[in-house]
Amino acid sequence: MAVVREFTLPDLGEGLTEAEIVRWLVEVGEVVAVDQPVVEMETAKAVVEVPCPYGGVVTARFGEAGDSLAVGRPLVTVAVGSGADSTHPARGGDGGGDGQGSGNVLVGYGTGAASGRRRRRVAATSPGSGGPAVADAVPAGAVAPTDLRTVDGRDNGDAGPVAVISPLVRRLARENGLDLRRLAGSGPEGLIMRSDVERAIAAPAQVAEPAGPADTLDGAERVPLRGIRRAVADKLTRSRREIPDATCWVDADATELLAARAAMNASGERRISVLALLARVVTAALARYPDLNSRVDTERSEIVRLPAVHLGFAAQTERGLVVPVLRDAHTMTTTALAAEMARLTEAARTGSLTPAELTGGTFTLNNYGVFGVDGSTPIINHPEAAMLGVGRITAKPWVHDGELAVRQVVQLSFTFDHRVCDGGTAGGFLRLVADCVEQPAVLLAAV
The missing domain is CATH 2.40.50.100 (RNA polymerase II/Efflux pump adaptor protein, barrel-sandwich hybrid domain)
Incomplete structure (x- = not known):
């Protein structure tokens, strides 16, 4: 048997x-x-x-x-x-x-x-x-799979499976035209019991009809929050709810950074991206300002400084926004960072990133400049303590060596958890990043 x-x-x-x-x-x-x-x-x-x-x-x-x-x-x-x-x-x-x-x-x-x-x-x-x-x-x-639909035939995908395990309870509700989603179960972990259904049948007026689209916005389209979109929404909401964040920003002349990148690409086999250069700058700046590579343990009222930099970078895909993580980024050379970024970006594009490659970040780098915008105020990737945002690099008038010139300018924005540091630390970090962008040789002194 x-x-x-x-x-x-x-x-x-x-x-x-x-x-x-x-x-x-x-x-x-x-x-x-x-x-x-x-x-x-x-x-x-x-x-x-x-x-x-x-x-x-x-x-x-x-x-x-x-x-x-x-x-x-x-x-x-x-x-x-x-x-x-x-x-x-x-x-x-x-x-x-x-x-x-x-x-x-x-x-x-x-x-x-x-x-x-x-x-x-x-x-x-x-x-x-x-x-x-x-x-x-x-x-x-x-x-059976069809039993996970509501009793009146409507799709229950938005709310997930109904908390019923007894086919008898489902049949009783179906025969009486009762929508199980409207019931609060009295059983363990909210399980809907036969007595719950019988009470609802006996007193239907006590069960309020759920509001439909016509009750609020006529003709409005309702799109369920699912999968990655729902996860992003939950994380961003939690970040804004729990983290007292603040943002500072600065414009930087990136002309010399682009020149350094061109020289590296001319002499090396691996193509170095601007984002890889910025990742190298960030790891050096975090070594100088370790408070920003941390998280807050609210239960124990402690700031936890993390020994390793696991650098996340935002990547937009057809399935939504994901943040692959460069593990132990502080130990990588610029060439190694570029190679790993390229691998993770391709995996994100094809949807083959593993859970391990999408978790455990300690700091996030967000290049929203690829969307053609100059600036933004990033929302911290909870439970991290900070995020650096990078706008587009574009030609602008700039005072260089005392004269007005056309230079390649980028806006850097930095959002930080005000619980882990004050403005002085955040400003010092952002200024060091900007100095390395304007004069890449400064990176040698920052290491």
Whole structure:
């Protein structure tokens, strides 16, 4: 007799609490092998394939493309046993001892080397026919993908799965035309119980109708905040809510910096970008002003100075804004910074950045000049303490050596957490960066 095992959504990287289903890689009734990817999920950091630690027959999938699932919520159920295929022996963990699961869930990438996908469907049979009784193996808590829609047929993708595990409760609500999204469950962790539905049916006037688009703005288009867009919104909102930030800025003559870059590119094999030069300047300036490479521990009322510079740089992609991280940037040469930036930028463009390459930053460099704008007031990438913004480099009239001349000018803006330092530290950092831009030789003295 098949035994049903439930695979819940694991943490996909550094404490991420939820992920959005991009597409399913298996169907209900399909045989899967241990460690075979079953779904493609989009987190706030990247799109990853999630492998299942059990081998057997998929009996239920929880959610549809576009649905957001919290970590720890059911993802799929798999019937394992005499009739289920398994291509790998048990390797400990949840599947240890039964030969059906690895239990080796790794953060971000799955449970091990994924086996080849063998897509075979198994027809449901009766318990006495010798095959797996797929229909009977579905547990009471398993919900078919269509059950994650609201009872009145509307898409529930905006709100995520309804907190109901009982098919009886869902059927009762459906038969009475009750929208489960409008109920507050009395069960554990807000679970909607049968008694909750019965009370709502008995007193429908107490359940307020949710406001629709026509109640507020006629003809307005509503776009759900999902995936990266939602993650960016949450992070920026938290930054403005928690961090007392301040911004200062300065115009700098970047003519000599561009000349130095041209000389480096003429003599070297690796093309050096302006952003790579600025990254090298930033690491030198942070060595002089370490308070800015820190974060605030509010629970312990401490400023935590970080020993390494993990430099993030903002990159705009088709999927939205991402911030790849140059780990240990303080140990890299300008050439090494340029090479790693190029690699991460390409990975961001193709959507192949891993969660590890998108987390753990300690300071962010934001080149909004690529959008053709001169200045901005950056919002700090929480929980970091500062961000340097760089506008476009453009020809402007400038006083040089006592005479008016046309020079290549850039505006640098610096936003900092006023809890970690005062204006003197922030001004000193920004002035050092500007001096290195105007006279690259100053960088040698700053190291």
